[in-house]
Amino acid sequence: MSASLSATWSASGPSGLLAIGLATVMAAAAWHKGSLRPSGAIAAIVVGSIALRAGWSWGGFLIVWFAWVTLGSRLGRARKAARTAGIVEKGGQRDATQVMANGGLFALAATVHLWRGDPSADAALWGAAALAAAGADTMATEIGTWIGGATRSVRTGRQVPTGTSGAVSVAGSVAMVGTALGLSAVAVACGLVPAPRWWIVAVAAVFGAVIDTVAGALVQQRRWCPSCETATEQPRHSCGTDTQHRGGWRWLGNDEVNLVCTASAAVLACLLAWLLA
């Protein structure tokens, strides 16, 4: 790499090999614990290496985020699995598409930071907002499913089974806002986002998670198992029957909705930063 080109790459984190090594250790631990499928572990190594290479503030935020959502997924695990076994599209083990739907924009922001140096720290802001939104949305589902309580569809207003996409509960909403606030504080503590901008991360994260819920309710594809006569997100139901399309956009599954969640948070964070600059 020439001197002029290398000058445009700014890195304050561990060296490349150390970054990949650290990311691999964490992804292997998550895979060993059953949080990731092999493809998800590879995607996590890519996202983790880029983040750590971008700086300790990026890597630190990603590590705390990961610990946060892992803790959330572990709370009341057996109870949640029993409640959502036949409904959710994918189980607790994340594959590559899920990892990228949640962490892809954060990795993209870290790449922009490495490439351009991010003097205005805007990439750090929208990257943090995107990841915080993914965390807020994940925790809303995890805590909402664990605690239970009345769960209502945003589309119909009717009570639906816990774990249904586009449905809200009190426990899930509290977990969503709490996670958005908590992760925005973590972003500041890690030095990723300046303290006066903490609220932009929090507001954008809540916005992304709300968009996720609305999209999940209105346009995400809905499927039906004819033999169990029940609603599900699975193309093939856990009973082994192929399910039928019952509404929503066929191409819009859970992963696409998660990408919409993180993207809308990133866009709102950019907009707020631009309006207030």
Ligand SMILES: [Zn+2]
């Ligand atoms: Zn079935």
